[in-house]
Amino acid sequence: MPLFCQHRVLYWIPFQRHGMYVLSAMLLSTGTFAAETTTPKHTASIADSSKLETVVVTATRREQSLQTVPIAVSVINGKQLEQQQRNAIDSIVATIPTVNFRAGASNKDTSLFIRGIGTISTSPGVEPSVSTVVDGVVYSRPGQATLDLLDINRIEVLRGPQGTLFGKNASAGVINIVTKNPTAYPSGYVDLYATNDGEQRIKLGASNTLIDNRLTANVSALLGRYDGNVDNITTQKEVNGYKNYGFRTKFVYTPNDNLVVGLSADYVHKDGTAPTGVVVKNSDANYAAALLPIVATIHNRTTSENVSASTDDTNRGLALTADWTVGNHLISSITAYRQWKNTQIGDSDQIANATPNFAAIADLGTVNSKQFSQELRIKPLSFQHIDYVAGLYFSKNKNDETYQRQSRWYNSTTSAYQIDLGRAVYNTDSTNYAVFGEGTYHISDRLRWVTGLRVTHDQLSYDHTRVSTVPSSVGIRNAIRSGFTGSGSTDETGLSGRIGPQFDITPNIHSYFTYSRGYKGPAYNVYFNMQQNDTPVIDPETANAYELGLKTQWLDNRLRANFAIFNTQYQNYQANFRTLDPSGFPITRLVNAGSVNTRGAELDSTFKWNQNLILNFAAAYTHARVDAFTCPASDTSCPQLNGQTLPFSPDWKVNAQVNRYFPIASNRQIELAAQYAWQSDVQFSLDQNQNTIQPSYGIVNLTLALNDKASDWRVALDVRNVFDKSYATLLSTNGNRIIRQVPRDDERYFGLSFHKNF
Structure with missing residues (x-):
């Protein structure tokens, strides 16, 4: 019997197979832009509150229960993000142990890691190892995905090589972000947040039917600001803060039962004031004198930059979708255009003024990234x-x-003091x-039996021109090289895929074993100080991944526990490492670094003791190591890295959370929540500098809230970093000093939030 939909309502219809009736359900739309026609909460039927709710994902481009998808997937729903005030993608690293984040002074310098693999280079000629997908649209640059989250339905983290189901291939994993769809009934919300150290945020949203149940729409907006938690003693201002504003809107038009057309638009702007870094270690007495009155300590939150480091970041885009039912098949189209603009001002010396022993160095960079994408898919209903x-x-x-x-x-x-200037213009086309x-x-x-295959063809080119006041006879002076001109192009075709069995041991225990072939395209190391030995093309990176998974439910669906064991070997690993050039100047080079391996085990679990007590526990062991490091032939100072840890990959990460509810009156309850996130030591540099290791640490967050279910409002008091633990999200080398990126929760603070649904 065929499936059918009327006015976007999902129908479940049994069909005959091998003499048995099996329930099958497929949503007419891909889920990206289908209107939400669920009955408003005050009239909806109430599910069994003693059991865990079914988690639905679109990881396989169809709506399925998380428990039946043969992929290691972690899910965070939008309500959880709102209640925990997790407003940016980097905040999920405390909740999902297999995810890590590379921080930076600018969004341009940030990236995500999954199972120890990510992209460190900021070159526009390098693909991200971890793809970020928002409503089916793949973002081409890692920095595009690190702005504010707005109107999120859920975030799905797909671990391991991906590419047989949608969009752009990814060698390490995918962050699949699904935003909220319009509702067919009037609805809205307001979310307010303020902290004792000056952070303020507001989010607003509304949704409704516009034309006779055929056109629905929603719109949401955000506004936020924070002065920061780092003191700049030169400018007498707080830095490491932001000013954000933006909006997101969706329109869904259903001209008939066989066609759904969607249009979405989004715009987010951020003015950031993160310093280039605060000095935490220093071995040069002359620099220590120039840095005074600041004394380098591991928990320093003070800088003396005379150039006010800042970023001006704009991310915007349009997406047009269509879901067309033709017979027993659904044809889906996603057409998207995006633009990302980034302007970064940096102070690379971290001191107030130049001295006879140290130059004052200031940077200005701009990015204008444009992308167009078209995806077509077909699937049976x-x-x-x-x-x-x-x-x-x-x-x-x-x-x-x-x-x-x-x-x-x-x-x-x-x-006398002298000024040098270098300016580079470089472009990439892919x-x-x-x-x-x-x-x-x-x-x-x-x-x-699951079988998937992808054939990818990449074309990549670049051009680079640098003019400089540094003579070619000198080569490099104070981090500015002499002039250079170069260009290049390449193209490659790569295969990736997935194959393996899936077996239901019992109705509540599902297992799978898969082999996946990952592929990441060729690259060029295009950056400001590019030189001749950076011009060779970086070969594609490939991965061979094996994964064994077990998804289980116990105790009448009150306990959910999912396990995964994985082993992935990467060849021609594309990596940055720090070394010395022939003149003895420290440089960071992008190369095919040989082979690396990441293997380990993961656990995601939830236990609903009763309707008033829920326990969550997630843990990951990731053994990410260099197997065989390949040094460039021209590099005489290449470090020996075989057997060493990959950067941004702690061996252990754990997240535990307890939610306790106390009913106090009709439809009202008090909520208590405690979250603990811990990770082992993490090395931030591939060259294994002992000064760039962040020791193990744990962060405790507490929440006390009052929730009125009838009026649908919630007010909460949050305490972040209860035990005032200072740590680094990045430690990096700059000359004879180590600088730190200071996280938002580097010290304890309090927040008050209010959320109201209409």
Whole structure:
């Protein structure tokens, strides 16, 4: 019997297979832009409150229970994000142990890591290892995904190589962000947040039907500010803060029962004041004197930058979707355009003024990144033995960047200060074509076989021109190189895929074993101080991944525990490492670093003791190591890294949370929540500098809230970093000193929030 939908309501219809009736459900739309027609909460039926709710994901481009998807997936719902005031993608690293984050003074310098693998380079000629997908649209640059989260339905973290189901391929994993859809009934919300140290945020949203149940729409907006938690003694201002504003809107038009058209638009702007870094260690007495009155200590939160480091960041885009039912098939299209603009001002010396021993160095960089993408997919709405998704993908990305550096230094020959200036203009063009598909063959009611394949063709080119006042005879002076001009182009075709069985041991215990082939395209190391030995193309990176998973439910669906064991080998690993150039100047180079391995085990669990007590526990052991490091032939100072830890990958991470509810009156309750996130030591540098290791630490957060279910409001008092633990989200080398990126919760603070649904 076929499936059918009327006015977007989901119907469940049994069909015959091997003499048994099996429930099958497929949503007519892909879920990206379908209107929410669920009955308002005050008239909806109440589910059994003693059991865990079913978690629905779209990881396989169809709506499925998390427990039946043969992929390691972690899910955070939008309500949890709102209640915990997690407003940016980097905040999920405390909740999902397999995810880590590389911080930076600017969004341009940030990236995500999954299972120890991520992209460190900020070159526009390097693909991200972890893809970020928002409502089906793949973001081309890592920095695009680190702005504020707005109107989120859920975040799905897919671990391991991906690419057979949608969009752009990813060698390490995917962050799949699903935003809220319009409702067919009037609804809205307001969310307010303020802290004792000056952070203020407001979010607003509304949704309704506009035209005769055929056109629905929603809109949400945000406004936030925070002065910061770092003192700049030169400018007498608080820094490491932000000013944010933005909006997101969706329109869904249903002209008939066979066609759904969606249009979305979003815009987010951020003015950030993160310093280039605060000095926490220093071995140079002359620099220590120049740094005074600041004394370098591991928990320093003071800087003396005379150039006010800042970022001006704008991320915006449009997406047009269409879901068309043709017979027994659904054809889906996603057409998207995005633009990302970033302007970064930096102070690379961290001192107030130039001295005879140290130059004052200031940077100004701009990014203008544009991308266009088109995705087409087809899938059956009902099937007998084979269920599948197949598609075509095209993306075109153009990045235009300028970067200039000025150094003011003391010339001992003339006994006067001199200024050098270097300015580089560089551009990259990348085009990606792909055909992909994945099918599931139902051998029996309990045994299935999954097979997926992707063919990707990449075209990449760059050009670079740097003009400089530093003579070519000198080569480099105060971090500015002499002039350079270069260009290059390459193209590659790569295969990736997935294969393996899925077996239902019992109705509540599902297992799978898969082999995945990952692929990451060729790269160029394009940056300000690019030189001749940076011009060779970096070969594609490949991965061979094995994963064994077990998804279980126990105690009448009150306990959910999911396990995964994985082992992934990467060849031609694309990595940055710090070394010395022939003149002895420290540089960071991007190379094919040989082979690395990441293996480990993961646990995601939730236990609902009763309707008033819920326990969550997640843990990950990730053994990410260099197997065989390949040094460039021209590098005589290459470090020996075999057997060493990959950067941004602690061996252990744990997250535990307890939610306790106390009913106090009709439809009202008090909520108590405690969260503990802990991780072991983490090395931030591939060169294994002992000064760039963050020791193990744990953070405790507490919440006390009052919730009125009838009026649908909640007021909460949050205490972040209860035990006032200071730590670093990045430690990096700058000359003879170590600088730290200071996290938002580097010290204890209090927040008061209010959320009201209408």
